Amino acid sequence: DIQMTQSPSSLSASVGDRVTITCRASQGISNYLAWYQQKPGKVPKLLIYAASTLQSGVPSRFSGSGSGTDFTLTISSLQPEDVATYYCHGRWTFGQGTNVEIK
Amino acid sequence: EVQLVQSGAEVKKPGESLKISCKGSGYSFTNYWIGWVRQMPGKGLEWMGIIYPGASDTRYSPSFQGQVTISADKSITTAYLQWSSLKASDTAMYYCVGCIVAASPYYFDSWGQGTLVTVSS
Numbered sequence: 455d456i457q458m459t460q461s462p463s464s465l466s467a468s469v470g471d472r473v474t475i476t477c478r479a480s481q482g483i484s485n486y487l488a489w490y491q492q493k494p495g496k497v498p499k500l501l502i503y504a505a506s507t508l509q510s511g512v513p514s515r516f517s518g519s520g521s522g523t524d525f526t527l528t529i530s531s532l533q534p535e536d537v538a539t540y541y542c543h544g545r546w547t548f549g550q551g552t553n554v555e556i557k
Numbered sequence: 558e559v560q561l562v563q564s565g566a567e568v569k570k571p572g573e574s575l576k577i578s579c580k581g582s583g584y585s586f587t588n589y590w591i592g593w594v595r596q597m598p599g600k601g602l603e604w605m606g607i608i609y610p611g612a613s614d615t616r617y618s619p620s621f622q623g624q625v626t627i628s629a630d631k632s633i634t635t636a637y638l639q640w641s642s643l644k645a646s647d648t649a650m651y652y653c654v655g656c657i658v659a660a661s662p663y664y665f666d667s668w669g670q671g672t673l674v675t676v677s678s
């Protein structure tokens with residue numbers, strides 16, 4: 455089975471900060487990597503797929519990169535509405551999630 | 558507009574059977590993968606399995622193989638998740654997911670509203 459390891463498990467940053475979340479696959483998964491956002495009490499939402507393709511309607515401050523085993527989700531300027539848990543998902547395996555809060 | 562509408566919340570006893578549903582609309586149901594994701598209370602997301610309704614091609618996570626059955630009825634554009642004998646540890650929110658925009662079974666771009674299953678004696 456593929457294992458997906460996210461880091462950090464939680465972070466606190468100020469509005470306007472650049473935030474980076476990383477995800478590492480236990481074996482190469484090419485670019486089969488997606489990122490989801492789940493706000494408290496809400497249904498998860500696809501942000502990025504194929505490692506770097508922004509889903510329609512997602513703000514451009516979100517971006518993704520990586521290939522093989524190492525991937526990154528970046529929020530270029532953190533906004534209050536970005537408070538959520540973020541999950542990477544590689545070939546049918548989810549990471550454990552990163553909880554993002556505002557400092 | 559793509560929609561996945563799930564059946565309502567269920568309260569069951571251990572050992573009982575259950576089948577929950579997810580009705581797809583606004584797209585060609587037979588031509589896109591549809592799957593299920595579990596979220597236990599206060600925990601993360603877990604991929605359970607996926608089906609391609611046009612061919613009844615079904616894949617399961619090793620963690621859920623043999624524990625649940627995923628099926629689909631093309632005639633009513635509905636996918637199902639089924640248990641034959643529920644356990645208390647099956648208590649969770651279950652999301653139906655569609656793989657439509659990216660047309661890949663690895664990307665869940667459409668989500669149902671979730672079905673809360675509570676198993677308690």
